[in-house]
Amino acid sequence: MIEAINLTKTFKDKKRGLVRAVNDVSFRCEPGQIYGLLGANGAGKTTALRMLATLLKPVSGTAKVAGFDVVSESQAVRAEVGFLAASTALYGRLTAREMVAYFGRLNGMDDAGIRSRIQQLADQLDMHEFLDRRTDKFSTGMKQKTSIARTLVHDPAVMIFDEPTLGLDVMTSRAIVKFVRQCRDEGKTVIYSSHVMSEIEKLCDRIGIIHDGELVAEGTLPSLQQQYGETEMEEIFVKAVGGEAALVKALEEQESLEK
Amino acid sequence: MNWQAIQTIYLKELTDTLRDKRTLITTFLIPALVIPGIIFGAGFVMTKIITKAETEASTVMIIGADNAPDLVEQLKGNAEFEIVPETDDFKDRISHKEIRVAVEIPEGFTDSIASDTAPDVTIYHYQGEMKSNMGRNEVRSFLGDYREGVVEAGLEERGLPKTIAQPFNVKSENVAPPEKVGGNAFGGFIPYIVVILCMTGAMYPAMDLTAGEKERGTMETLLCSPVNRLNIVLGKFLMTLSASIATMALSLVMFVVSAVGAGKFFAGQGGGGGAGGDGGGFVMLIDPWGMVGVFGMVAPVAVLFSAGLLAVSLFAKSFKEAQSYVSPLMIVVILPAVMGTLPGIELTWTTALVPITSLSLVCKEMLSGVWNWHFIVLVFSSQVFYAAIALWLCVKMFERESVLFRA
Numbered sequence: 001m002i003e004a005i006n007l008t009k010t011f012k013d014k015k016r017g018l019v020r021a022v023n024d025v026s027f028r029c030e031p032g033q034i035y036g037l038l039g040a041n042g043a044g045k046t047t048a049l050r051m052l053a054t055l056l057k058p059v060s061g062t063a064k065v066a067g068f069d070v071v072s073e074s075q076a077v078r079a080e081v082g083f084l085a086a087s088t089a090l091y092g093r094l095t096a097r098e099m100v101a102y103f104g105r106l107n108g109m110d111d112a113g114i115r116s117r118i119q120q121l122a123d124q125l126d127m128h129e130f131l132d133r134r135t136d137k138f139s140t141g142m143k144q145k146t147s148i149a150r151t152l153v154h155d156p157a158v159m160i161f162d163e164p165t166l167g168l169d170v171m172t173s174r175a176i177v178k179f180v181r182q183c184r185d186e187g188k189t190v191i192y193s194s195h196v197m198s199e200i201e202k203l204c205d206r207i208g209i210i211h212d213g214e215l216v217a218e219g220t221l222p223s224l225q226q227q228y229g230e231t232e233m234e235e236i237f238v239k240a241v242g243g244e245a246a247l248v249k250a251l252e253e254q255e256s257l258e259k
Numbered sequence: 260m261n262w263q264a265i266q267t268i269y270l271k272e273l274t275d276t277l278r279d280k281r282t283l284i285t286t287f288l289i290p291a292l293v294i295p296g297i298i299f300g301a302g303f304v305m306t307k308i309i310t311k312a313e314t315e316a317s318t319v320m321i322i323g324a325d326n327a328p329d330l331v332e333q334l335k336g337n338a339e340f341e342i343v344p345e346t347d348d349f350k351d352r353i354s355h356k357e358i359r360v361a362v363e364i365p366e367g368f369t370d371s372i373a374s375d376t377a378p379d380v381t382i383y384h385y386q387g388e389m390k391s392n393m394g395r396n397e398v399r400s401f402l403g404d405y406r407e408g409v410v411e412a413g414l415e416e417r418g419l420p421k422t423i424a425q426p427f428n429v430k431s432e433n434v435a436p437p438e439k440v441g442g443n444a445f446g447g448f449i450p451y452i453v454v455i456l457c458m459t460g461a462m463y464p465a466m467d468l469t470a471g472e473k474e475r476g477t478m479e480t481l482l483c484s485p486v487n488r489l490n491i492v493l494g495k496f497l498m499t500l501s502a503s504i505a506t507m508a509l510s511l512v513m514f515v516v517s518a519v520g521a522g523k524f525f526a527g528q529g530g531g532g533g534a535g536g537d538g539g540g541f542v543m544l545i546d547p548w549g550m551v552g553v554f555g556m557v558a559p560v561a562v563l564f565s566a567g568l569l570a571v572s573l574f575a576k577s578f579k580e581a582q583s584y585v586s587p588l589m590i591v592v593i594l595p596a597v598m599g600t601l602p603g604i605e606l607t608w609t610t611a612l613v614p615i616t617s618l619s620l621v622c623k624e625m626l627s628g629v630w631n632w633h634f635i636v637l638v639f640s641s642q643v644f645y646a647a648i649a650l651w652l653c654v655k656m657f658e659r660e661s662v663l664f665r666a
Contacts, residue, residue: 011661055482056660079485088483089476093278094271105267106484150480 001189002029002052002158006061009047021047023213024061029191029206031157034184036204037193038237044213045193046085049162052191053083066157066189079107082151085162092136096127096146099135100153107154114153121149125179141172148179159183161192165199177203197233207233211241260493264486268494276464276498285463286502290510298517302525308389316341317394320349322363330364330405339397353385359394360384362402372409450553450622452514453507454596454615455589457561458568460506461499462585465568468495470581473573478663492569492657496650499565507561549626556625556635559642560618564592566649570656576665599623611637614645 009022022044029035039045050056052063054074063070066080090099097118104114122128125145130138135146144164151159161180165173180203183190194200200207207224209217217224217240225231228239238244276282319340324331335342346352349361361383365371371378380402384395410424472478481491568585575581592615598604599619606620617638624631656662 050664053483055479056664075485075487078483081483083483085479087476088480090480091271091275091477092475093275098271098274102267102271103484106264106481106486108485151483 001031001067002027002035002063002065002191004028004048004052004061004063007048007051007058007063008060009044009051009056010059020213022051022058022210025210025213025215026061027206027208027215027218029189031189032184032187033205034180034190034192034203036200036207037191037210038195038197038200038207038233039193039210040195040241043195043210045195045210046087046162047213048210049083049085049160049191049193053081053160054078055083079154080157082154082156082159083162084147084151084160084164086164086166087162088147090135090138090143090146090150093134095132095134096138096142096149097131099146100149103150104153109154117153117155118149121152125149140168141175144168144172144176148176156188158189159191161190163194164192165194165196173199197237201233209237209240211246216240216242261487261490264490265494265497268486268491269497272464272468272495272498273501276467276502279467282463282467282502286460286506287509290506290513294510294513295517295520298514298521299524302521306525312390312393317360317390317397318343318358319394319398320345320352320358320361322349322361323365323368326364326366326368329369333405334362334401337401339401350383353383353391356385356388356390359391360398362398448600449550449626450557450619451596451600453511453553453557453622454560454592454618456507456510457503457557458564458589458592461503461561461565461568464499464502465565466572466575466578466581466585468498469569469573470575471578473575473663473665474577482663488657489654492654496565496569496653499569500561503561503565504558507557546626546628549622549628552625552630552635553622556618556622556639556642559639559646560615562646563614563642563649566646566653570649570653573653573656574662574665595619606631606634606638608637612641614642618642 004025004027007022007025008020010018010020013019025044025048027035037045037048047056051058051070052065054065054070054077057071065077068076068080070077090096091102094102100118100121101114104117109117118131122131125148127142127145127149130142135143138146159180161176164176164180168176177199180190180192184205192200192203201221204221206220207218208215209224217227217236219227221233224236224240228236230236230239316338317340319334320343321331321334322345324345331342334340343358349358352358353361363381363383365378365380368378368380382395382398382402385391407424411421414421414423469478472481482488568588571584571588572581575584595613595615596619598613599616600623604610604616604620606617606624610620611617611634621631621635621638625635
């Protein structure tokens with residue numbers, strides 16, 4: 001289970017001073033559920049998920065992940081989490097097998113356990129053909145499969161996906177989405193962030209809309225449709241963030257920050 | 260601290276590094292091929308140049324040849340010299356390397372000798388130019404012999420014994436054992452080279468394992484694992500340290516092997532060419548215990564470089580940015596290393612605390628057979644202290660989100 005309690009993260013920016021990347025965000029995701037975090041670029045999705053994966057420390061608030069506190073028990077949290085993001089790459093000079101085995105060892109698994117788990121994952125993800133090839137020569141699909149195997153090697157109870165389909169072709173994206181559903185069906189707690197409305201709409205049991213660091217709306221798709229009087233996810237999102245003008249302003253601010 | 264996690268990270272980094280062509284080139288290929296290539300190449304070229312210069316007759320111009328017909332006749336009769344016709348622009352011709360030297364004989368030279376007044380004979384040469392220096396030495400030696408002949412003839416004419424001009428002989432004998440001679444000659448040079456090699460060996464892995472990983476996106480992947488950041492930094496640090504020591508050790512071994520080989524190969528050719536001269540190579544003249552001491556003293560400096568470079572490189576967002584931070588550090592390291600080789604800078608209670616310089620100074624002493632244990636302990640302790648600070652800084656940098664996720 002994931003329970004974010006008033007999560008807040010600030011950072012200093014030369015132009016804007018103290019920026020609240022995530023401000024007082026609270027939500028809850030149960031095992032066997034996919035929680036979708038929907039937001040525009042720079043809304044605070046990645047920062048929120050990095051705090052859940054203990055890569056970043058919240059300045060205030062906390063979160064419980066698989067029963068462990070992200071601030072005081074960060075190592076135990078990471079042992080229960082599989083984190084897959086567009087920014088989590090593979091070691092190009094290692095083979096897929098070596099890559100997965102390395103993360104198995106880092107998770108404290110023994111050699112026999114790693115061997116059988118790699119066999120199992122290779123069967124499941126159809127990786128046998130490229131298991132002993134170096135990852136720098138892989139296609140995007142092969143890379144994603146290897147990344148998935150890397151996140152699953154220690155069979156975590158919680159899966160965190162941060163825009164996992166970003167920049168991928170249709171077939172690879174479909175494979176990822178299928179895999180995310182599979183995780184839910186296996187009873188894992190899944191959190192999935194994206195700015196692609198259709199993905200969130202199709203995939204998630206609960207949806208949180210994040211804008212300018214704040215969780216501006218939250219609920220199941222039917223409850224959000226009812227709340228905003230819209231059926232399309234895109235329309236719900238625009239209304240939730242305060243209209244198109246607010247969205248454009250936030251995107252412009254984000255662009256100036258990136259420059 | 261979890262040694263199993265550190266070992267896992269270290270072994271992965273080792274595998275990764277050994278598969279990286281750029282690291283293999285800087286760590287293994289350069290020491291294995293370039294060092295012997297440079298030493299043998301330089302030895303070969305030097306041998307050729309020296310042999311040619313020695314076998315060629317020195318071109319000498321005589322200014323005022325009419326003033327000393329006897330001397331000029333003997334000069335012309337000497338196969339070592341090729342006498343060229345006198346011209347007014349002799350200084351320009353020496354500068355343009357058309358002739359090696361010019362000898363100016365003053366007017367009334369023969370009469371002055373006969374009347375016991377010592378005239379000045381001037382040798383014009385080009386300081387620092389090898390062939391001109393050789394010509395000057397040959398002419399000076401010839402004139403010395405001629406002068407002795409004149410003295411002996413004068414003494415004989417006056418019925419005096421030759422020993423009046425040379426009442427006693429001066430001999431010099433070396434009491435220093437060969438390894439001490441080698442230590443004094445190369446004592447400053449060896450620690451300097453060792454320091455540079457340690458730095459060079461650590462540079463590439465330090466950048467690749469930090470800024471390189473950030474750029475490739477694998478740092479975030481690694482940080483997702485349940486391994487404590489202290490263990491991650493120690494695994495990476497040990498890999499960088501291994502590369503630093505491997506580069507230094509391999510380079511030194513290749514340097515020694517090449518120097519001995521070149522010494523033997525070029526022995527007796529062209530003035531003894533290469534590094535060896537008499538065929539032994541200079542390394543044969545260095546105290547092996549001094550070398551052991553150098554390796555012992557350099558260990559904390561390798562730690563200092565590895566940890567310092569990791570900390571600096573980690574701050575960078577990309578490999579290229581890391582290069583721009585790390586490259587100027589080479590100067591920061593070279594300067595104190597060079598200071599230790601300068602004459603007049605000695606090991607004192609103050610200089611023993613200066614990083615890198617103190618290492619150069621104490622190594623210079625050890626290689627020349629001087630073992631000041633109180634200074635050795637102080638220098639080693641101070642280097643360990645600086646290395647510990649660098650490692651602590653490196654760990655602290657790894658704990659900073661603003662550094663790890665610097666965008």
